[in-house]
Amino acid sequence: MxxxxxxxxxxxxxxxxxxxxxxxxxxxxxxxxxxxxxxxxxxxxxxxxxxxxxxxxxxxxxxxxxxxxxxxxxxxxxxxxxxxxxxxxxxxxxxxxxxxxxxxxxxxxxxxxxxxxxxxxxxxxxxxxxxxxxxxxxxxxxxxxxxxxxxxxxxxxxxxxxxxxxxxxxxxxxxxxxxxxxxxxxxxxxxxxxxxxxxxxxxxxxxxxxxxxxxxGPVGDDDSDDSSTDEVEISSLGPADGSDNVEIDIDKLTAKFNVEIEAVDTLADVKDGIEIRSEDGDVVDIDEVSIDGRYLNIELDEELEEDTTYKVTIEDDIIKDEDSDEIFEGLSGSQWEFTTVDEDEAVEIERLDPENGEEDVDWEDTNVLRATFNCDIDADSLVDAVVVYNKDDNEEVDIDTVQIDGDELIITLGEELESNDTYEVTIKDGYFSSEESGEEFEGLDGEDWSFTTN
Incomplete structure (x- = not known):
């Protein structure tokens, strides 16, 4: 029901x-x-x-x-x-x-x-x-x-x-x-x-x-024993070809083949035959290359640059089918390229008033709560974005207005606080973001902003 x-x-x-x-x-x-x-x-x-x-x-x-x-x-x-x-x-x-x-x-x-x-x-x-x-x-x-x-x-x-x-x-x-x-x-x-x-x-x-x-559309990731082709082919890539939001701290690239593979000669040759190059021509250092069944794993030795397109090439004649010795014909950079994300500074709160954990807040004079962020913030809607909760009475406190002034969130209460009570303030995720970058604020739990009146 x-x-x-x-x-x-x-x-x-x-x-x-x-x-x-x-x-x-x-x-x-x-x-x-x-x-x-x-x-x-x-x-x-x-x-x-x-x-x-x-x-x-x-x-x-x-x-x-x-x-x-x-x-x-x-x-x-x-x-x-x-x-x-x-x-x-x-x-x-x-x-x-x-x-x-x-x-x-x-x-x-x-x-x-x-x-x-x-x-x-x-x-x-x-x-x-x-x-x-x-x-x-x-x-x-x-x-x-x-x-x-x-x-x-x-x-x-x-x-x-x-x-x-x-x-x-x-x-x-x-x-x-x-x-x-x-x-x-x-x-x-x-x-x-x-x-x-x-x-x-x-x-x-x-x-x-x-x-x-x-x-x-579908990304091939065949694990079946389909023998309709004798060619050694890549069935999936990680990151996928064309991905445009890859993290800069990704530490491994993976190519999954349609058959179990091995090096034609040595893994050192395989490593030498793989190149990861940025759009600016910089080559990314590879730490280690390993083969595990159908997987070719490429461990990176450095962090990638943000908002940058990379192309991965794999030479021919360095990988083969473990059973048939059929040679992999290689992969060009145009067949495997991806772009890293533009890393924006996380939206965080730098100061709270009253402070989190403060135990002697003046209940008569405190009718405005303030959260100061590390950047100017914006919001699509302020309705229901903030909850002020009285833990002792187990009820929400009425809020008159919620306003934004640059990097400051101003919460004006619609009723007076009570003496010797503990309050929690929750700022919900999905409402606020950086005005400049659009990076979203992930919210603040009530347990991270609580205070007690005198």
Missing amino acids: IKKGVISLVLAAFIVFGVATAASADPWKNEAHGKKWKFKQPKPVKVNVKLVDIKSHWAEKSINSMASWGMISGYEDFTFKPNATVSKHEALMMIARASGYEADKNLSWNNILEDMIDYAVDEGILTEDESEDLAGWQPAKRYEVAVWAVRAMGLEEDNDELFFSDTNEIPAYARTYVSSMYRCQYMVGYPGKIFAPNKPVTRAELAAIIYKILDQ
């Missing part, structure tokens, strides 16, 4: 992500697998709505493209609210629609949602247990989107080792899904080799993920 409290959120999902299914061609066929690629290839449809709040946003291209395909639309005020988080219902609706779900517009919103969940279970996007424990009104987490997207695509799960510093925070069952999304570069990490699996996904991030999958 769908809870009544989620109906308004469901309505929002349909306003933002649309009900009508975009015109689509037959499903792409992933010949490497010999099975159907489940996502639909969209065709442009005429869209007259111009979204007013995505200009210069990092995901502007993805959002506009998705709108042109009829996959998403805006709210009634022509906003998209790109930095707001999406609920699990919203994320599943968009993923389901990309994989072919068509809603019956004659059904009620509640029945459409139930129908979509049934579709997700039937198609293997959700398990029965997951659908029953979904809590769909809660924000969708990054690892959950990875799981649902891989299942919806019919993409093979990847057993490659993950090198994120927070891999242990990814549920064990979800790691093969995250690995697949990362290998194909449908999802990437954050600076510092962080995946942030439990971070809520924003509308812009989800649009960008689905856009990248639809735009790029």
Whole structure:
């Protein structure tokens, strides 16, 4: 059963992500697998709505493209609210629609949602247990989107080792899904080799993920014993060819072949036969090259430059099929190139007033709270962006206004604080960003800004 409290959120999902299914061609066929690629290839449809709040946003291209395909639309005020988080219902609706779900517009919103969940279970996007424990009104987490997207695509799960510093925070069952999304570069990490699996996904991030999958199409990653060709070929690359958001601290490149491989002579020869060159002509130092079954692993000895395109070449006659001795004919730089992200300074809070942990705050004179950032900030919307909570009374404090003045967030309370009570202030993620770079602020938990009145 769908809870009544989620109906308004469901309505929002349909306003933002649309009900009508975009015109689509037959499903792409992933010949490497010999099975159907489940996502639909969209065709442009005429869209007259111009979204007013995505200009210069990092995901502007993805959002506009998705709108042109009829996959998403805006709210009634022509906003998209790109930095707001999406609920699990919203994320599943968009993923389901990309994989072919068509809603019956004659059904009620509640029945459409139930129908979509049934579709997700039937198609293997959700398990029965997951659908029953979904809590769909809660924000969708990054690892959950990875799981649902891989299942919806019919993409093979990847057993490659993950090198994120927070891999242990990814549920064990979800790691093969995250690995697949990362290998194909449908999802990437954050600076510092962080995946942030439990971070809520924003509308812009989800649009960008689905856009990248639809735009790029299937990435071959065959593990089958298909012997339709005797040639030694690369079936997938990591980062994928054409990736434009690769982290500068990536420390390994991977090429997966259609057969188990080995060096023609030595691994030293293989290393000498691989070159990674930037658009400026600088050659990246390679630390080590290894072969593991079908995988050629290239360990880097230095950090890459930001906002730079790199091309990787692999010479012929250095790698061969382990069984047949068939020689790999090599890979040119035009067949494997990628671009690193433009690293922006993280948006952080430098000062809080009252300070976190302060225990003698004047309850009579304190009606304004201030957070000072390390840059000038901006916001698409200030509604519900901040919560002030009285821990002793277990209730929220009324807020009169939330304002931005350059690098300062000013919170004016709508009621007087109480004596000898502890308060927590939460600044939600997905609302604030750097005015200059667009880099998003990841939010502040109440436990990181608490104070007690005298």
